[in-house]
Amino acid sequence: MPKISERLNGFTESVIRKMTRISNKYGAINLSQGFPDFDPPKEIKEALVKVAEEGPHQYEITWGSQKLREALAKKQTKFMGISIDPNKEIVVTCGSTEAMMVSMMTACDPGDKVIVFSPFYENYGADAILCGAVPIYVPLKPPEFNFDKEELIRAFKQKPKAIILCNPSNPTGKVFTIEELQFIGNLAKEYDTFVITDEVYEHIVMKPYKHNYMAALPGMFERTISCSSLSKTYAITGWRIGYVIAPEGIIENAKKVHDFLTVGAAAPLQAAVLAGLNLPDEYYESLRELYTKKRELFLKGLDEAGLKYTKPEGAYYVMVDISEFTNGSDMEFCEWLAKEVGVAAVPGSSFFKEDVNNYIRFHFAKKDETLIEAVKRLATLREKAKSRKI
Structure with missing residues (x-):
């Protein structure tokens, strides 16, 4: 064998x-x-029943249906505070798991280094290894799970291609402050590093904490690859609908990775989830x-x-x-x-x-x-x- x-x-x-x-x-x-x-939400369940009768049941456009990308762009433009182009800056994926893999394979070549905060969601280490990258682990110190700035600087001095940032964090529940994000962002700019964010819990943040989007910070959109999904926000973890938001040049390449990785997310579910994206604030x-x-x-x-x-x-x-x-x-x-x-x-x-x-x-x-x-x-x-x- x-x-x-x-x-x-x-x-x-x-x-x-x-x-x-x-x-x-x-x-x-x-x-x-x-x-x-x-x-x-009942609106999503009712939409799924309707889609089961009326379709679509065949392939959608590989990188996501037009209506879904437009709805995602509208919602994320509102919450992120930056203008998102549905035709140039979004790829719909099979969950955030694929979104992260697509992002890693788009950003990194074999042998590139990637910073990962530890503790981390278990997929991140595997993602790095599968795409041939070398993880650099930076500890988040319990019980508060904050990072040491000097340790992070030492990691960036190794000239990583990317840093993975889960915010809000799985498994710790940490919400990174605007000051922490700015510190990470400034290092990413200094060392010409991508920031790959996992923001699936963007709407599950307890007061007085606030979720800030890395891509919305000054000068960061051009180097941030934002990954998220609809699973946690709408309690549809089994639907596996995620997405990547990034500048056009990155997305054009992410489309190629996604196309040959999974072809596309389920067409009926893309149609049904529109009811969730159209819910009021x-x-x-x-x-x-x-x-x-x-x-x-x-x-x-x-x-x-x-x-x-x-x-x-x-x-x-x-x-x-x-x-x-x-x-x-x-x-x-x-x-x-x-x-x-x-x-x-x-x-x-x-x-x-x-x-x-x-x-x-x-x-x-x-x-x-x-x-x-x-x-x-x-x-x-x-x-x-x-x-x-x-």
């Missing part, structure tokens, strides 16, 4: 998706893989309020269980410190948690490049009754942990 690609030795299967399988095995409440257990404010309430409900339960955590500013994840319960494998702890406590989490080591085993990640994108039951089960963790063999 021929030898398979050595690049695959650089990463494992998705730990997040593995935890969903473990959750299902033990009948646990799945607070590992970040998808809601509630429906999208009040929808986005209600989304912020919804997740603020869910965060407070869940964190109250963690407080009552006596668990230590970093309070998230955005997204819908919580990093919980488990050092008092184990000094061993966080993966083993998560398997025990799913089996014995009935709640599934993601071991934090899957997000860190550093040797960190004392964090796990929960998410709170669930119905209130699901979260209430989850915290009820977590209230038993401390007692059950006493009998656990570490």
Whole structure:
């Protein structure tokens, strides 16, 4: 048998998706893989029913239907505060996962260096390796998960081709401040570096925090490749509709990568999601309020269980410190948690490049009754942990 690609030795299967399988095995409440257990807005569901009858059911234009690109350009122009051309500056992708891969392959050649903040969403390291780039990891220091400016400067001095920025952050819930973004942006300009942003949680930011778009900062649009999706904003993670926004010269090349990578996103879903993009501004404010309430409900339960955590500013994840319960494998702890406590989490080591085993990640994108039951089960963790063999 021929030898398979050595690049695959650089990463494992998705730990997040593995935890969903473990959750299902033990009948646990799945607070590992970040998808809601509630429906999208009724306008989107009704549109999907109509599209099922009327179509389209065949290929759309490879880089996204005209109507979808126009709707995306209109919405993002409003929220980003910069003018987006639907015909020259947008590519519709199969989720933000493909958007990130398209961006990496558009920006980087094999051997190029890419800065990745650690902890990071597990795909970023794999994306870099798959496109032949070399990751430079810069730690975000817990529990606040801020970066050290001098460490970041040292990383930029290695002349990276790109930096990946997840804002709001998965897994930490950190929302980068305007001052932090300006500092990163200034370094990107100084060292002629692309900034590839993952902004899928752009509308899930809790007050008083505010999401600022890197592409909207002075002089940054020309070197920023903005990736996002509609999955989290409209609770349609299974639809896999994402997009890339960038200057025309970048998008023309991103179209080529996307065309040969996946051809195009599902035509019926592109048509149905227009109903979401046409929702009034009040929808986005209600989304912020919804997740603020869910965060407070869940964190109250963690407080009552006596668990230590970093309070998230955005997204819908919580990093919980488990050092008092184990000094061993966080993966083993998560398997025990799913089996014995009935709640599934993601071991934090899957997000860190550093040797960190004392964090796990929960998410709170669930119905209130699901979260209430989850915290009820977590209230038993401390007692059950006493009998656990570490």
